[in-house]
Amino acid sequence: MNHLLPALPEHFKTPESVIRDFGKLPLRAGQMPRAVPRACRCLRKLVLLTSLGAIAFASHADYPERPVKLIVPFAPGTSTDAQARELAQVLSAMFRQPVIVDNRAGAEGNIGAKAVANAEPDGYTALLTTSSSAVLDGLMRKVPQFDPLKELAPVCGISSVGMGMYITSALPFKNVADFVAAAKAQPERFTFAYATASQRLAAELFQQASGVKLKGIPYRATVAGITAAASGEVDMVMNDPVGAGPLYAAGRIRPLAVSTPVRMKTLPDIPVGAEAGLPGFEMTPWWGMFLPAKTPAPVVETLRQAVSKALASQAMVASRTKMGVDEFSLCGDALTRFQVSDIDRWRQVIKKAAIPLE
Secondary structure, eight states: OGGGSOOOOGGGSSHHHHHHHGGGOOOOTTTHHHHHHHHHHHHHHHHHHHHHHHHHHHHHHTOOSSOEEEEESSOTTSHHHHHHHHHHHHHHHHHTSOEEEEEOOOGGGHHHHHHHHTSOSSSSEEEEEEHIIIIIGGGGOSSOSOOHHHHEEEEEEEEEOOOEEEEETTSOOOSHHHHHHHHHHSTTTSEEEESSHHHHHHHHHHHHHHTOOOEEEEOSSHHHHHHHHHHTSSSEEEEOHHHHHHHHHTTSEEEEEESSSSOOSSSTTSOBTTTTTOTTOOOOOEEEEEEETTOOHHHHHHHHHHHHHHHTSHHHHHHHHHHTOEEOOOBTHHHHHHHHHHHHHHHHHHHHHTOOOO
């Protein structure tokens, strides 16, 4: 703010000094006509800047004054979409403003993520995404499409859950050992679907752990990949139990293993990787909410507090229990630190396993 001030005597170099020492202004002939007007101009500018600051604070204090758009970078019907809609309903009631879910699927979540990164940083466009786009996608590409650490501001973590290794029910295999034996006998005969970096990396981890070679088939949306496995179009898909649940319940896909360190509550009879003879097959994706990077701190904090309160509500606790996902409530800098550590961890895993980049 000092660069806005006119030249003043030594003891009037800052707005604070003008307020403090105005009464000490020398009244010697020839000095008063210069110093007094300058001091007054300084005070006017101070009042103006203070008023502008108060207006800005008031505008942030009233946030949100209109509907908030919550972009989901995946298709309707996915686990990300389901959680976003549950959270949007709770936030809408808290804010007394609509929180509207906007699905922007495609490019493994990058279309929606980039839309938020490039949005006006005013708090009215937010992102609810997975660690697939917040951590993994840039690591799996030769040329990352965007930098989540630089282009997004963390709000809060939402939840986390492991992945299941599902095969089409058209295949006869009832356990990992039988599937691996068949896949080893016919390299690249069996296929897997993927629409996100998490799905692809999980499949790569499975191949590294089992010593098999599968053929990856990319899909635009996770729902399409799961449906492809259910129809027998592909043989396998890695997915969280939330999105895979309906087709599993219908008997169209069959889980053989899960990527968590302990058995999942939603799939208690399905072995973890170590139990199924898959050392190192361990992966727990998470969901989080973000804003554009340059969103004003008061707005970020307002949304952060609201999301934190919403996640602790009975409605969201019941929703997590129903979906079978775990609490993951890191917020702000704590979420950033976790995100950075996750990026470092998976960068090392990808490099050590020599996983090919796209």
